Amino acid sequence: MALYTKEELFLAISTVIDPEVGFNLVEMGLIYDAECDDEGNVKVTMTLSTKACPLHQMIVQWVKEAVEKMADIKEVEVEVVWEPVWNISMADDNVKKALGA
Amino acid sequence: MNSISQDFAPPFKLIAPYFILGGIFYILSSFFVFSFEVSELSFLNPSIISFVHLFLLGFIMMTIFGAMAQLVPVVLEVGHFGVELFYAIWPLLLIGTLLMVFGFVYSADLLPYGGVVVLISMMIFVMEIFMTIFKVKKLNLVMSSVLISNTFLFFGIIVGLLMALTYAGTIDLNIHELLRAHVYLVIGGYISITIMGLSIVLVPMFTLAHSFSMRPLEISITLMSVGVSLVVLSSVFSVEVLAYLGYLLSIISMCFYFYIIYIIYKTRPRKENDVYAISLMISYSSLISALLLGIAYFVTAKEEMLLASAWIMFFGFFGFLITGHIYKIIPFLVWFERFSPLVGKEKVPMLADMVPYKSSQAQMIFSAVGVLLVTLAILFRSDVLIDAGASFLVVGAFAFFRSMLFMINFK
Numbered sequence: 001m002a003l004y005t006k007e008e009l010f011l012a013i014s015t016v017i018d019p020e021v022g023f024n025l026v027e028m029g030l031i032y033d034a035e036c037d038d039e040g041n042v043k044v045t046m047t048l049s050t051k052a053c054p055l056h057q058m059i060v061q062w063v064k065e066a067v068e069k070m071a072d073i074k075e076v077e078v079e080v081v082w083e084p085v086w087n088i089s090m091a092d093d094n095v096k097k098a099l100g101a
Numbered sequence: 102m103n104s105i106s107q108d109f110a111p112p113f114k115l116i117a118p119y120f121i122l123g124g125i126f127y128i129l130s131s132f133f134v135f136s137f138e139v140s141e142l143s144f145l146n147p148s149i150i151s152f153v154h155l156f157l158l159g160f161i162m163m164t165i166f167g168a169m170a171q172l173v174p175v176v177l178e179v180g181h182f183g184v185e186l187f188y189a190i191w192p193l194l195l196i197g198t199l200l201m202v203f204g205f206v207y208s209a210d211l212l213p214y215g216g217v218v219v220l221i222s223m224m225i226f227v228m229e230i231f232m233t234i235f236k237v238k239k240l241n242l243v244m245s246s247v248l249i250s251n252t253f254l255f256f257g258i259i260v261g262l263l264m265a266l267t268y269a270g271t272i273d274l275n276i277h278e279l280l281r282a283h284v285y286l287v288i289g290g291y292i293s294i295t296i297m298g299l300s301i302v303l304v305p306m307f308t309l310a311h312s313f314s315m316r317p318l319e320i321s322i323t324l325m326s327v328g329v330s331l332v333v334l335s336s337v338f339s340v341e342v343l344a345y346l347g348y349l350l351s352i353i354s355m356c357f358y359f360y361i362i363y364i365i366y367k368t369r370p371r372k373e374n375d376v377y378a379i380s381l382m383i384s385y386s387s388l389i390s391a392l393l394l395g396i397a398y399f400v401t402a403k404e405e406m407l408l409a410s411a412w413i414m415f416f417g418f419f420g421f422l423i424t425g426h427i428y429k430i431i432p433f434l435v436w437f438e439r440f441s442p443l444v445g446k447e448k449v450p451m452l453a454d455m456v457p458y459k460s461s462q463a464q465m466i467f468s469a470v471g472v473l474l475v476t477l478a479i480l481f482r483s484d485v486l487i488d489a490g491a492s493f494l495v496v497g498a499f500a501f502f503r504s505m506l507f508m509i510n511f512k
Contacts, residue, residue: 088370100372
């Protein structure tokens with residue numbers, strides 16, 4: 001049985017905020033998936049709003065650290081993917097509304 | 102946290118001098134406008150040439166070089182070949198610019214020295230960029246634009262040096278022919294293509310725009326490259342028709358560039374009109390105005406149309422595009438250095454919190470009114486309007502400098 005559910009992992013990652021837009025990565029729709037096995041090994045699949053993001057490495061590190069703060073986590077792997085390409089339709093309604101999309 | 106590579110964000114102390122000096126040159130350029138006399142406005146007037154170098158070398162190139170120290174790894178997706186070289190570029194560019202600016206007004210003997218120092222500074226920059234590009238395995242369109250623009254810069258500064266030597270009487274070449282090649286290589290070949298490439302990365306990044314075709318940009322860069330090459334060939338072989346074809350292609354190229362920016366603007370999800378967005382609107386409106394005035398020049402053959410077009414292109418299009426991006430680049434660099442290590446430990450500001458509202462708004466309004474007044478002054482040959490416009494520009498430039506210091510010192 002998984003140590004944490006996807007929802008619990010998403011909740012932990014939602015503490016990471018994009019300093020440019022001011023929303024957390026989960027509500028931006030940048031976190032595609034997160035899974036944890038019964039030993040506490042986590043894999044997060046995410047994307048970024050642009051390939052040229054200068055905070056690329058830092059955001060990945062923040063996601064990792066946010067998950068590592070959870071109890072009994074052994075290892076965290078964060079994979080950044082570019083398919084499917086992120087677009088604003090993946091963001092939560094409050095984000096779209098705030099941005100005027 | 103310490104394991105994070107600094108490749109994509111060089112230390113701010115390396116880049117800060119470029120922006121601070123750029124801001125000072127922006128103020129000096131604004132003051133310089135007071136010295137314009139409409140009856141003497143001409144592209145070959147030494148005072149105007151001095152002003153153009155003060156603005157283009159001191160403000161535009163200085164700021165672009167600083168921005169490139171941060172943006173090149175972002176665009177090319179590799180670390181710099183030797184980012185430390187940027188410590189040497191700004192002092193040389195500063196000295197060379199001052200020698201040239203004073204040289205055009207007071208003593209032509211200073212020009213070869215200024216030209217050589219600028220040449221060394223830019224050669225270091227171009228070589229660093231080339232060596233960084235060589236690290237890229239596969240070039241995309243934007244990466245290619247960096248390669249193309251820096252190749253034009255390489256030739257542009259060589260022609261510039263030949264001009265400085267001719268101006269000082271050291272060698273004897275046709276300065277009018279060289280001028281055309283120099284202006285086109287640097288402004289069309291380097292500044293315009295650099296702006297095209299970088300803005301197509303930055304504008305969608307900040308507006309969150311996606312799913313637009315890059316085809317118009319491809320056409321735009323191709324047309325500008327061919328246009329610049331034709332103008333240079335017309336200078337070398339004295340074939341006037343090639344120059345006119347080059348001018349035409351450049352205008353069409355800028356229209357394609359404007360089209361892709363318009364598509365991004367129309368489809369952007371992020372619709373807030375902050376200082377960045379409004380600066381860009383003013384900038385691109387200036388581009389359209391400059392193109393229309395350029396076309397009007399070809400129809401009417403009135404020099405004031407061309408002068409007004411060049412003015413609005415420099416202070417309106419280039420100026421606002423650069424000041425607008427400064428409101429994004431400086432907060433990012435300061436935030437990265439000062440606040441990113443605190444993420445997760447304490448509350449950190451958002452990047453937008455670091456931009457001073459009042460002084461940034463004042464800069465936009467005063468600078469925009471200043472650009473408009475000077476444009477009208479050139480078109481209607483009015484010295485009073487020149488002084489009025491210069492007054493607005495100076496206030497705008499000081500407001501910009503104040504905003505910059507606020508962002509740099511944000512704690």
